[in-house]
Amino acid sequence: MLGEVLVESDQRPTEPPVFARTGIRVLGSFESRQAPEKLAELIVDRVKQAAPTGSLVLQAFTPDSPAGNRLADEADALLETVRTRLPKDRLLEETWRAREAGAMLVELCVAPGAVMVGSVPAREALSLSPGGRQRMRRPGDAPSRxxxxxxxxxxxxxxxxxxxxxxxxxxxxxxxxxxxxxxxxxxxxxxxxxxxxxxxxxxxxxxxxxxxxxxxxxxxxxxxxxxxxxxxxxxxxxxxxxxxxxxxxxxxxxxxxxxxxxxxxxxxxxxxxxxxxxxxxxxxxxxxxxxxxxxxxxxxxxxxx
The missing domain is CATH 3.40.50.150 (Vaccinia Virus protein VP39)
Structure with a gap:
């Protein structure tokens, strides 16, 4: 266990986990006490090693727990810091195009005490939403959720x-x-x-x-x-x-x-x-x-x- 609601495994499951929202290959884990600029440098270095070429979709999420949700602002700030250090021509802004473009989905997980960076080819991703939390708005005329x-x-x-x-x-x-x-x-x-x-x-x-x-x-x-x-x-x-x-x-x-x-x-x-x-x-x-x-x-x- 990496922490509340986060689970790690040495092997990739043969079938996509039914109750998992997202799944990534962890490229690195760092203590969150470091300065954001230093963290961003470490993360960018790991990303460039794992995916030296091709399009990237960069996202950040926090564990879906009370402690994790309190780190949402920190995750957003780190995401922007990392984004500025990656070539703009590699960042795919239209997330919905990630699969057809053959992009790599890179996710930053900002958890209590640690920051992890991981990746997965968009075509194999369980979800294209940050952390698999696809929030949909309920239409005003919808009869139910x-x-x-x-x-x-x-x-x-x-x-x-x-x-x-x-x-x-x-x-x-x-x-x-x-x-x-x-x-x-x-x-x-x-x-x-x-x-x-x-x-x-x-x-x-x-x-x-x-x-x-x-x-x-x-x-x-x-x-x-x-x-x-x-x-x-x-x-x-x-x-x-x-x-x-x-x-x-x-x-x-x-x-x-x-x-x-x-x-x-x-x-x-x-x-x-x-x-x-x-x-x-x-x-x-x-x-x-x-x-x-x-x-x-x-x-x-x-x-x-």
Whole structure:
């Protein structure tokens, strides 16, 4: 342990950790009592050794703990000091372009008593946000905080629902995810026995199917399947597997609730059901910043990438 909420390992895990927000290869660790200018020199030296060429995305974060959060201003100040010592033509300002540009993500972790610098290729990063804390603003017209979970899930994907694409939203009511999909120009089939917000129920690109998600059968394959139901995780996984197995959707974004204390055995079974029974590929399971006792699943149907 490096400190509260920070964990180190000598080996890289074979699967991305579900409950980790970020993961970096530590290039150096320094005592934080040193002058900021000296710290910046040490950090820049390590960065240049590890990544002598190519584009860089430079970020700073603090551990997500009470003691860590108090160091936010210190982290911002150190970030700016380091930034001035790196060639401007190497710093990529548009973080969202980091993966396609083949950039290296460099993160400064300012923790109580220590400062660490680490890196990871942006294409392999768990998140492109500092420390994996992707803070989303809840839209003023959003019916619930569920909208933030969806926005965070989509911002971490290489693509998202486009204008005119067909999205099925299982367990849609009251419409938090449907609302955000409509805002992107998609056509949404919202499946739920409960009511949607009136403005969504009357929207020309929303079809509300008053039916249980477990009983619904689509008339034609959809581009995207979305699901955020407060239901037993294995039953939800089996439902999503059915959609993959029958080719009813191309892309998947789902939220799986995990209220139990020992979550890992259930996660292993969820992964098996989705991949082995459902045929979903490129599966990711992550607890995002806006998730609570739940995880977000993304996947694609075989042969769609």
């Amino acid at each position: 569920a909208a933030m979970k969806l926005e965070e899930a989509l911002i971490n994907m290489p693509f998202e629902p486009g204008r005119g694409e067909v999205c099925v939203d299982l367990g849609a009511a009251p419409g938090g995810w449907t609302q955000r999909l409509v805002a992107r120009g998609a056509r949404v089939i919202a499946v739920d026995t409960a009511k949607l917000l009136p403005e969504l129920a009357e929207h020309q690109r929303v079809e509300h199917v008053h039916m249980s998600a477990f009983d619904y059968t689509p008339e034609e394959p959809a581009d995207w399947l979305f699901c955020d139901m407060a239901w037993r995780p294995l039953e939800v996984a089996q439902l999503l597997a059915k959609w993959g197995r029958r080719g009813w959707a191309t892309h998947l974004v789902a939220n799986i609730k995990l209220p139990m204390k020992d979550k890992n055995p259930i996660l292993l079974r969820v992964r098996h059901i989705l991949t082995e029974d459902g045929g979903w590929q490129s599966l990711t399971i992550r607890q995002l910043y806006h998730d609570r006792d739940e995880v977000t699943v993304t996947a694609h149907r075989a042969g769609t990438l």
